[in-house]
Amino acid sequence: MKTRSVLVKILAVIVIAFGLSAAAVLVLAHRQVQDIIDWSQSKEYGERIAGMLGILDQHYQRLLLTQREEVYRQDFQDMALKALSAAYFHPEELSVQPCIIDADGNPLLHPGKDPLHQALPLHLVTAAQVFEQTFSTATEEQAWAIFQTYAPWGWRVGYIVPLPVKYAMVRDLDQGLAITMLGTIFLAGCVLTLIIRRQLRPVSELTRASLAIAEGRFDLPIQIDGKDEIALLAKQFDRMRTSIHETMAELQSSQAATERERKFLKDLIDAIPDLIFFKDPNSVYIGCNRAFAEGFIGLPPGEIIGRTDLDFIRDRELATLFREKDRETMALGATRVNDEWITLSNGRRILIETAKTPFYHVDGSLGGLIGVSRDVTERRRNEEQLRHLATHDELTGLANRTLLQDRLEQSVHYANRSGRVVAVLLLDLDRFNVINDSLGHDFGDKLLCLLAQRLQQVVREADTVARLGGDEFAVLLAEVADSEDVGMVAAKILEHVAEPLWVDNREVLLTASLGISLYPQDSKDAVTLIRNADLAMYRAKKDGRNSFSFYDPEMNLRVQETLELETDLRQALDREEFLLHYQPKVDLASGAVIGCEALVRWRHPRRGLVPPNDFIPLAEETGLIVPLGAWVLREACRQARRWKEAELPPVSVAVNLSARQFRQGDLPELVADVLAETGLDPHLLDLELTESMVMDNPVKAGRAMLDLKKLGVSLSLDDFGTGYSSLNYLRRFPVDCLKIDRSFIRDVVDDPSGASVVTSVISIAHNLGMAAVAEGVENEDQLRFLASCGCDTYQGYFFSKPIPAEEFVALLQRETLPAGE
Structure with a gap:
């Protein structure tokens, strides 16, 4: 075809x-x-x-x-x-x-x-x-x-x-032939024209479609029937139109998305408070955000584009430096960060931190650089302050532990070459917590600042005074000729600490305990020297306070023993190594056992039975006293319940509460849970609190005691007379019994003043409607004295030492018990 x-x-x-x-x-x-x-x-x-x-x-x-x-x-x-x-x-x-x-x-x-x-x-x-x-x-x-x-x-x-x-x-013949020829040609031309027009109609359709496409109209379909070349071309052309239409639609959509992204990025950049700018390879600005243009330069963004730093910065040297930094950054091909001090138009100098990063075109050629600047004046000031705080105490301005250790290491290094002595003096104020509790922490902080100034006045400028925390200070004597000189400095420091200080028109007298360690005798590294001084300071406190003590190597042995004991103590509860002994409480009038005090004992697998004085303070210090106290409370109540079920004479059981237990807010809930768990009658449980425990925060203590009394338990105030009791608070506390400390009972026969104290405590207890219980009764003379004073109950070795539960049961089963005369 x-x-x-x-x-x-x-x-x-x-x-x-x-x-x-x-x-x-x-x-x-x-x-x-x-x-x-x-x-x-x-x-x-x-x-x-x-x-x-x-x-x-x-x-x-x-x-x-x-x-x-x-x-x-x-x-x-x-x-x-x-x-x-x-x-x-x-x-x-x-x-x-x-x-x-x-x-x-x-x-x-x-x-x-x-x-x-x-x-x-x-x-x-x-x-x-x-x-x-x-x-x-x-x-x-x-x-x-x-x-x-x-x-x-x-x-x-x-x-x-x-x-x-x-x-x-x-x-005539020519005319006829010409007319005939022209007519024939005309007819042939007409026929050809019709044929051509018919044949070229698809071409016209394609031409129309191409013109429409050229005008950007892609919605006109091309419809040419047939199977010849033009029809096939038309079909391909229509596919091309459709493809171009879809491509243009995608392109328009992409352009719209690109425009949205461009606007979003511009809005985002303008919303950033940092100064953002863009430069070409010749350091000519090609863009910036609003913060840079209006906030920093003071011109609209349009007036900045196409100009350089030389057009804005008055300091030509600084502008030239900026351009040099630009060239270095683009030559390096990596981000560079520079800090420059700039004087603003108002005369204020600020520190500008600028990060510059080169950017490149798709073909890899250098496009220029992107810069981000920010005012870091305040940050630099804060950093300097943080660096100062990192090495100095915020309250007193003295060196802190970090700076002390650094200077101690330097001093040790120098002393190693000079052969001189370096001394670390660790000072802790005596009973400073009493001042904080009674006069407030603000008062205590002012007192510490005055003391810091006084300590700086005592030592040389080459020496270092540091505050390690709380009321603990350290003095570093950099180079000392002889260790005897250290003792003289320590005595001088204690003497100045003891001088009166005036805070808020109030005179305050302080004492301190001071421990000393020396290089190279006691150690050759800074950390150990500070630790040894700390050990010596605790020795000074034990020796009576307001004194100083040099480090002794035996202290380390005791510390190691304490650490081992602490490790074993943490595992003792899980290993069920604790047990309770019970010391009877005897009624002076009838001689009958009316109760007992539960005392914890530790059966160590290697040390044997460890005395309470060896592990109770350690448990208080480490916080283990809380779970240990809960165990003692639960075990004592469980044992009292068993005695009642064995139809023994009803006896109450007293449990000592620790200061940590009492300060935690969940003590009433704990007691209630234990009573419900063990089924013990509340009136058979007596909780003993120390005098210093309740006077630490009388108001909070009063609320806690009221909550405990609502449970039906009894409350006793232990070691009464050894602290600073307020009779005004005492009469308001729901206390059932006052326990007289053993230190007063020991001297009642030989010391009239001790006897007067015991008589007064018994009288106060009775006048407040409370019972009086004497602790530590060891002989018959003490018992007769207490009976003559009207004491209600006693306990002590004269009647019985603390004994296991089995022996206490046997004691209850006796028919006749000794009574006071």
Whole structure:
């Protein structure tokens, strides 16, 4: 099957070939006809000329017969012309008339005479034979002439025929052929045009579609039916339109998303308070955020783009430095951070931290740099303050533990070369917590600041005074000639500490305990020297306070023993190594056992039975006293419940509470849970609190005791008389019993003042509606004295030491018990 394009080409070739063929036929026909006309005209006019010559010859022969040629020539010639005119000259019939010219070239017979014969070529006029030729007349008309000479008279006889007349038939034929050819070509052109228009309609459709695409309209589908090349092209073109449409839609969507992202990034950058800017490789600004433009430079962003630092910064040297930093950053190809001090227009100097990072185009070429600047003046000030705080005490401004250790290491290093002594003096104020509790922490802080100033005044400038925390201070004596000098400095320090201090118009007297360790005798490293001084300071406290003590290597042995004991103590509860002993409480009037006090004992797997004084303080210090106290409470209640179920005489059980237990807010809940768990009657549980425990915070202690009393338990105030009791608070506390400390009972027989104290405590207890219980009764004289004073109950080794539960059961089963007299 031929395609449209091939058909159009064939049709075009046919039309062109037809046109050329028609033209060739026309030309050939024209030439053939013209040749025929030339031959026929020559023959026709030749015959006419022959006829005319015949007439002339007749008259000439007749003239010869007269034998008077010279006389009658003219006459015979005239007769000949008349005969010729009559025979051949018919103006109404002929469009071409004969022509006779004499020997001189004058026309003898011609309708127009001069106009034509004068234009005859000379050789034609003088020709002696038949001759024909085409020539131009005076009016530029083309004519054809045929002549023959009549020799006797020298006349030229012939015809002059205008070419249009001669070729009239050719012209008519040419016109007909031309009209026919043009008509044929016109018809062929019309047919071809229709065919071409039909064939080119798909091309027009494609052209329309391409123009629409060029105008950005992709919604016009291309619909061309068929299976030829143009139809296939149209289908591909329509697929291309659809693809371009989809691509353009995606591109527009992508451009919209890009624009949204660009706007988001611009808004985001403008929202950042830091100064953000962009520069090209020549350090010319190509963009910035609002903080940089308006907040820092003071110009709109549009007026900054295209300019450099030299246009904004008055300090030319600083601007040049910025440009140099830009070049270095771009040459390095990595982020650089620089700090520069800048003076603002208001005269204020600020520290600017700038991070500059080069960026690159997709092709890898350098695009410029991105800079982020921020005012770090305050941060630098804070950093310096933090660095100071990292090495100094915030309250007093003294060196802290970190700086002390650093300077101690330096001093040890120098002393190692000089051979001199370095001393660490650790100072802890005696009973400073009493001042804090009674006068408040603000008062205590002011007192510590005054003491810090006083300590700095005592030592040399080369020495270091540090506060390690709380009321603990340290003094570093950098280089001392002899260890005896250290003792003199320590005594001087204690002497100055003991001098009165005035805070808020209140005079305060302080004492301190001071421990000393020396380099190189006690240790050669800083950490150990401080630790050894701390051990020596605790020795000074045990020795009576307000004194100093040098480090002794035996202290380390005791510390190691304490650490081992602490480790074992943490595991003792899980290993069930604790047990309770019970010391009976005896009624002085009847001598009956009315209760007992539960005392914890530790059965160590290696040490055996560890005395309470060896592990109770350690448990208090480490916080283990809380879980241990809870175990004691639960085990004592469980044991009392078992005694009641064994139908033994009802006895109450007293449990000592620790300060940590009492300060925790969940003590009433713990007691309630234990009572519910063990099923013990609350009136059989007696909780013993120390005097210092409740006076630490009387208001909070009173609320806790009320909550405990609501449970139905009894409350006893242990070690009464050893602290600083307030009788005003005491009468408000829901206490059932006052326990007289064993230190007063020990001297009642030999010391009248001790006896007076015991008598007073018993009297106070009875006056407040409380029972009085004496602790530590060891002989009969003490028992008689207590009985004489009206004491209600006693306990001590005179009756029984603390015993296991089994022995206590046996004791209860006795029928007769010793009574006081």
